Amino acid sequence: MSQSEINATQEKRETGDRERIVQQVAKELALSLKQVRTTISLLDEGNTIPFIARYRKEMTGELDENQLRDIEERTNYLRNLEERKAEVIRIIAEQDKLSEELEAAIRKAVKLQEVEDLYRPYRQKRKTRASVAKERGLAPLAEWLLSLPKQGNALTEAAKYIQPDKGVETAEEALQGAMDIVAENMADEAATRAWVRKYTMDHGMMVSEAKSPEAESVYEMYYNYREAAKRMPSHRILAMNRGEREEVLKVSLEVENEPIHRYIAGRWIKGGSAVGDVLHAVVEDAYKRLIAPSIEREVRGELTERAEQQAISIFAGNLRSLLLQPPVRGKVVLGVDPAYRTGCKLAVVDDTGKLLEVAVTYPTPPNNKKREAAAKINELIDRYDVTLIVVGNGTASRETEQFVAEIIAERKDKQLAYLIVNEAGASVYSASKLAQQEFPDLDVAERSAVSIARRLQDPLAELVKIEPKAIGVGQYQHDVSQKHLDESLTTVVESAVNHVGVDVNTASPSLLSYVSGVNATTAKNIVKFREENGRFRSRKQLQKVPRLGAKTYEQCIGFMRISEGEHPLDRTPIHPESYEVVNRLFVELGVGLDQLGSKELAAKLAALYPETLADRLEVGVPTLRDILDSLQRPGRDPREELPLPIFRTDVLKIEDLAPGMELQGTVRNVIDFGAFVDIGIKNDGLVHISQLSEGFVKHPMDVVSVGDNVTVWVLNIDINKGRVGLTMRNPKGRQN
Template sequence: MCQERWNYVVETEGQIVKQIAAELSLPVGKVKTAVGLLDEGNTIPFIARYRKEMTGELDENQLRDIEERLRYLRGLEERKQEVIRLIDEQGKLTDELRGAILASTKLQEVEDLYRPYKQKRKTRASVAKERGLEPLADWIMTQPKSGDAISEAAKYIDEEKSVPTAEDALQGAMDIIAESIADNAKIRSWIRKFTFDQGIVQTEAKDAEQESVYEMYYAYQEPIRKLPPHRTLAINRGEREDVLKVKLVVPTDRVHDWIGGQVIKGVSIVSDLLRTTIEDAYKRLIEPSIDREVRGELTEKAETHAIAIFAENLRNLLLQPPVKGKVVLGVDPAYRTGCKLSVVDETGKMLEVAVTYPTPPANKVVEAKNKFHTLVDKYDVELIVIGNGTASRETEQFVAEFIKEEQASSRRHLQYLIVSEAGASVYSASKLAQEEFPDLDVAERSAVSIARRLQDPLAELVKIEPKAIGVGQYQHDVSQKHLEGSLTAVVESAVNHVGVDVNTASAALLSYVAGINATIARNIVAYREENGKFKKRAQLQKVPRLGAKTYEQCVGFMRISEGTDPLDNTPIHPESYEVVDRLLSELGASPKELASQLLRERLAALEPAALADKLSVGVPTLKDILDALQRPGRDPREELSPPIFRTDVLQIEDLAPGMELHGTVRNVIDFGAFVDIGIKNDGLVHISQLSNSYVKHPMDVVSIGDTVKVWVLSVDLKKGRVSLTMKDPHRS
């Protein structure tokens, strides 16, 4: 690379770092360091956890924002260079144009500047140019004060070039001018902004008599700038399903006047021609194009918002507290094919599978109770987990009745819970499930998955394609590539936040650990099966294809619960083990004492800021070390509220306005939260009912998995809908 080019790259990278820092309101030094670490191949979980001193404690979200903007701005820079090259090859690059392209801060600005030079397919303007009418267009744009346009146009009559009349010549010249106006970057930028600021989205039904979920949009309008993301996606879907007609309405006269101010320079003999040309340029060329761009931008923003909602919901779902130490009976409910059952032990190991038919059409209730009793008694089952799919509420009614009879006859303390089975069928039919349970059919695998979801939601849900889990809105309407990338990052973040037990984790779970790919994950499992349990983290370096860089990235997130070194069961990175040795030496303690309450109390009393220099370690890292030593083997999910277990079923007919209930938040969307209160359909707490205070977005108040107190507002028995409130009706 020549010196000039190298200097340009260095300068450009510096500008990119400064721009990111300004956009994200972060110090330039922190952003520069983060960019350097990312370019070296470090993963975001590793940087966020183990390079806090270098980045000034940037968190994962900030690092992901930096990574996203870095990717965009570098791509923008590449496109600028490509456009400059393409225009230069045409011999049309000026210093002014080059400067304008290089000064652009958005890809759209670059494309607007490139538009006049972009190779187009055949247009009315290109045809007119082929007929030799460009000089006439140039004459018109001089806007002469005297003369006659028809007489000038007559000079270009040429039967061989298909210009039989002066009027045809004028029309061709106007087509050239119209395209020039439509390609003008300044004009396009102004109209695009004006459309956003002043335009209105109007929708109407293609068939007003047709019943559909889009009826609120059958005669609907809203300012573009106020259109919320979920309405954008709903309107798009209605249009795609051929139910709605959608258009953008803009004050056309104001657009014509503004373009006229840019094009028409005082009174001339061609003023009326130019006004007609402006109207044609806007209606035929600019408006359709800008409408597509504006709707595309609305859709992109709506998709980004919807994906962010999905991602946050997914993270909260993945981090639900595990229910440990329980033998669980999982039930995949169904009608005709029967309920598939699976008993799993405290570790998630499958013990037995079966099928019963307590629901219609078979209604073999007595036989089903006998089967349930046999399994519960044989394995000392404590919890029954029911998937929320088809026949779930009929199955719940059966299970509640079974529990009541069991408790009356044997004093056994049984409880049940309904869990989301979203994605269970996807997992059950996957290659992973076939490898895990080759002797089970699809439905039986689903029952196992449902049971395990309660014991360790994270370990089980990572086996499912994230977008199949279904906790959001319009996930099928957004960019699937963007959705997949965002959700994968969320799963990676959740897995590394919790950490994984390297001796029990599946390959699916291991593949989300920082630095680990699917191949290395399978190699870890194969090594474990061949050589027995890992005793030390350092053994990971013997796994095929797990090199030094991968080891550095992943090892801090791996746990060995019964190994030879107690530090291997903490999130302390091996690179900091010497710091722990110095710390324990300072306290006159040994690693064997880490489990003692006395040592933990002494550690809690230490002041990191005063001790860091003495131990030659940064304060943030020392804080993390002290926290880890006080709670070795800690699972951060256990600090969250456990799920609500039930012993009896609640019917919608039992509900009445004002009734107080406890429920679990199942989904959070733009306009509220859906809460499982134990009836067939989740109740809706509208955003206006979430708090007595103003709520900007439901996620500011509730998250998936939250246990909340609600009151019934209204019940619609016909539609099976329940409206709830979190505002205490007894408080003034």
Template sequence: MEKEDKVLDAREASEGKTKIVQTAAQKAQTQGRILKQISAELQLPQAKVKTTMDLLDEGNTIPFIARYRKEMTGELDENELRAIEERLQYLRNLEERKLEVIRLIDEQGKLTPELQAAIEQAGKLQELEDLYRPFRQKRKTRASVAKERGLEPLAAWVMTQPKQGNVLAEAGKYVDEAKDVPTPEAALQGAMDIIAEQIADDAKMRAWIRRYTHDNGVVRTEAKDKQLESVYEMYYAYQEPVKRLPPHRTLAINRAEREEVIKVALDVTNDKIHDFIGRHYIRGESIVKSTLTLIIEDAYKRLLAPSIDREVRGELTDKAEEHAIRIFAENLRALLLQPPVKGKIVLGVDPAFRTGCKLAVVDDTGKVLEIAVTYPTPPNNKITEAKAKIKQMISQYRVELIVIGNGTASRETEQFIAELIKEVKDSGTLKETGAGTGVGTGVGTGHSRKLEYIIVSEAGASVYSASKLAQTEFPDMDVSERSAISIARRMQDPLAELVKIDPKSIGVGQYQHDVTQKRLEESLTGVVESAVNHVGVDLNTASPSLLSHVAGVNGTIAKNIVAYREEHGKFTNRKQLQKVARLGAKAYEQCVGFMRISGGENPLDGTPIHPESYGVVDALFQELRLELRQLGSQPLRETLQLLEPEALAPKLGVGVPTLRDIVDSLQRPGRDPRESTPLPIFRTDVLKIEDLVAGMELHGTVRNVIDFGAFVDIGIKNDGLVHISQLSDSFVKRPMDVVSIGDTVTVRVLEVDMKKGRVSLTMKTQ
């Protein structure tokens, strides 16, 4: 789809597109056509689609529509709304292209009512371009050269398919040395080239052959050098029907071809294609039948086959890219919505060999308490000094959790940390002797606070550390020190930290570097926006990075919010947002419901309830004889649990979905939706691959989900793989239907490959 848009833009630019103005009636007709098509494609009622289109045209954002305009859209969810938005943009671009194609053909004097109707009914850009193909200006071709030599009349004569006469005698009439047509054979060849191009440009022929090739073609791959060892060895002699080629295999083949490891061909039986074209172009016996047969074979082999092959493979790639982007998006959302680990002092470790392990202690709010570097790993092996430094930090700041990045030297560092934790526990330094003052401090003599570790993905940490944002946040630190802080903080609040990183760098996808980057970026930006607005942001603590993803807020407004906060102090009510520079009425309407103020003047400002509904809350409290100060109390929750929104909504003058959301927000004010997700597994000791045996049961954390299964962190160097066939006792079509990133799962060891360091796991109970 993205590639089609690029083709559209390029062609419009190259043809000097001029804006075509439609009448109101024509616009309404176009809008109606788009509405019907979206409704049919997405199987949604036209009324819901129409309302959504209108809301989008008014400048409303998807998160705002999904949350606060449920009555208007019939409670369409975010995915349905984004699908409407995407198709609306595509089809409007398509309609613009239709107008341009009609204009270009009309200027040539070749536009017929039938052709115009076909153009207007085209549902895809490919269909439209097929129709336009015969009229598009081409580079120099054999057919265009023949036309310049005056051979079109001869081509027209051949197409009359005369039953009597002599072909070469007729061709001899066009011999002209001045026009470089020296012989009857040369004249006939020129006419044949003209007809071959006409066949290749026939929209109906192209559509049928494209579909036939997709349904009956076979993709074959062959190694350029069979002696070369590579990760693509399965494709050194491989074949698979086009229609069965799965998305991840399409992208793998494309990459191997791009790296010049393999050659790729698309094979299809020619005979049926020749017969199909012949049935449309050959009308019984004639003196040119054998000539037409040769023309058809040439048209397919020289013009149609290479073009159709590119289009079919392009279509495969487009679908594969859409699939890969969807996987990345789902994984990213799951990662962003991981539960925050609250109330813990965290030591972040960015491991390395030569340059040492960078350390960062952050308090439970993410504030940096100390930065250091130690060298416990080869080649330095300063283990004693490293242990002394880290023990001092653990004791001084009452560290409860050590977070290790999973990059270079991570498992060596893990071994070191596990030994250190055992020594700390054995030494009794985790025993608290009094009430204390720090997080994790025990109450009473003899209480032990926990000390555990976890390995987290450090994907994107280096990208963030070298960014302008990180330089602004920590101007006096070097790149590696910032990376250790990022690793620590992404455990405390994954969403707040990961939004600082380009989503493409987070690394939870499959072949993300092989897809159209603009399309990927658009999709992932939408995921981040969705996640941020799903959780909401604290207006008084959120960073500009986090604020910039709130509905209606851009980078400039986000910085202005922080600047206002720094100048005037904490926000005490949502209305103060209206005083922020460049935050106008529309932006305020879109963003304010997703902004939270804890301990503000109005308790409702700490909930997802939009200010436009505060009057409904007042009426509800009057009806129930409750007071706002009771917000969060057990009596209020019990009263609201008995409420029937369907019965009360008409009385309050509000829709049932909105009242339902209001009641839910009043029952759990300040609730973080991520809290319902289980926390990740924390460890105190190392598990080695040598410790594993078949049948062993383990608990692990899902790190990545791809087409063929899920990778699970079970505490060894490399994540174990649960193949799709081992995810459940029942059949699994999509791994994401069973597991998501961050899930805590119970697995059993199936097989251990010590040589390759691979572990096969199963989640089956049998």
């Protein structure tokens, strides 16, 4: 075959592989071939998912970000799978052991595990009992056993292979060596492994017991525990894994052996044979010594992978809800980072987030300087007209909350309120290089107080400065793959930032770096250009920023906002590529851009039908629909449609609670088995999944999200442990 023919064959195969991937992804995700093919092409051209989801709706059939990410993820997996197939085929071919049937089976595989099972017999192994037996010349005896002879005696046949110079001194040793070879053949067979793996997953029991049953620990419920593996929720799998890793628990996967022995024997021992007993013994050995240990590792690995995916998914969902909390605008805020010995750090920020003053007070034990602290806080309230006090929920938060509530109660002359905010990640931010650059003259705790104040005014702008996984709104985040967690959470932040959009004249480098197509270097260049040249007056100016090329400009510019620029459309989510469409629309309506934001224009736009107008304006219906929505509400922040957090003026103690009491609370965290709600006491109350709704709830995230304001009723109280059980099912039968 000539080189050109080889190249043509290779190109044909690669084309076939690409099309097979398209078909596989479309089938798995129940999408059309055109949608998948177009999306893959757009991604390969360097387009980002936020850009495709927002500005290429006609091309993808209006696929949302989640669907686009699913396509990207499955395509990457299948492409890596194709690479692995090619590598395995090459290695087996180099051993001169590649048959047409084997190559076809490898190419047909749709999971990496299938490929690895097929490759297993040809993989270079460390020294095994079977490899030693082969070196001693016992492979023919193993082949004789596998031929299922109708007559003969295994030991008599084995005696022919006695070779003391090779270490085979007796017939028993020869037979054992041959049995070891057969056992390895059985253990390496792909079909056998696939069946045993599925059976173990379907029928296996996860079992745990304590290494020291008398010792107290947080794992006591797992000291003598059994549960069907395939029905175990992710949080219990991860809890068991952690207990095992900390050497508190012994964990195993148990499964009934007899059905597995029967299956393997049925594949390898057919009809009556003189060596049937020997082969049945081999089956038991192959399973116990070779198959069971590796299958247990694989099944537990798969269970852990699923549990990690669920845990990461929960963290990602909670993080998105937290990032998209509505900003509290127009308030001068006093942020408080509470502490005991080192005192409470205070930071006052104006309604734009600008730092006005920092201070430290000592109202909590062991100092208890409440009078001096109250005087300082009242001084700051009066000097800067503070209307809201924000307290971090860390150490000494409830003592500080009580102190703040007392100050508010005494200030009848001021409309004051306070709020407890989740300060997770504030310490990480305050010790970062970014915080040092932002506030070089402040110490770590003072920076933390600023962060606590600002994260209420604009949660997204402040929280993007923190490593996503340091924002603790998940479960078992330290027990999952940190690489996958980082990737998933970064994706969530990117999605949230682009959903909201950024003001290019006020955004920090941290915020800009999450905009579609913009990396950290480009973000810094945008800020540097702004500092050197003044405010951006138009989106076009961004083309002058160093290293912000044409592709980056196309990807990012629709998500950049210029609130008081030269072109009215620069403050909307409308992409500059669609400005001409807006011009044609305004000509048709007989209005000018100067009317943007007026009630009259909004009324005219609301009366239009995109389906009948799109052809005349030479634009797709989905894009026109987005344009009309953006024109009706220019400069809109989608977060402002959500309810603001609950502001409080007085403290509630656990001793104040009684079963049946109705309360208003804020969801702080959502996990597999329920939701934690801040009702104003020291510890958040738990609404178990069974108490979230009158009907069946598949997962708590289907009912509540982080930041939701909810009505709850007290179900039970454990004062000693500081625990409160809550319900969202109205005990009086009212609608909640």
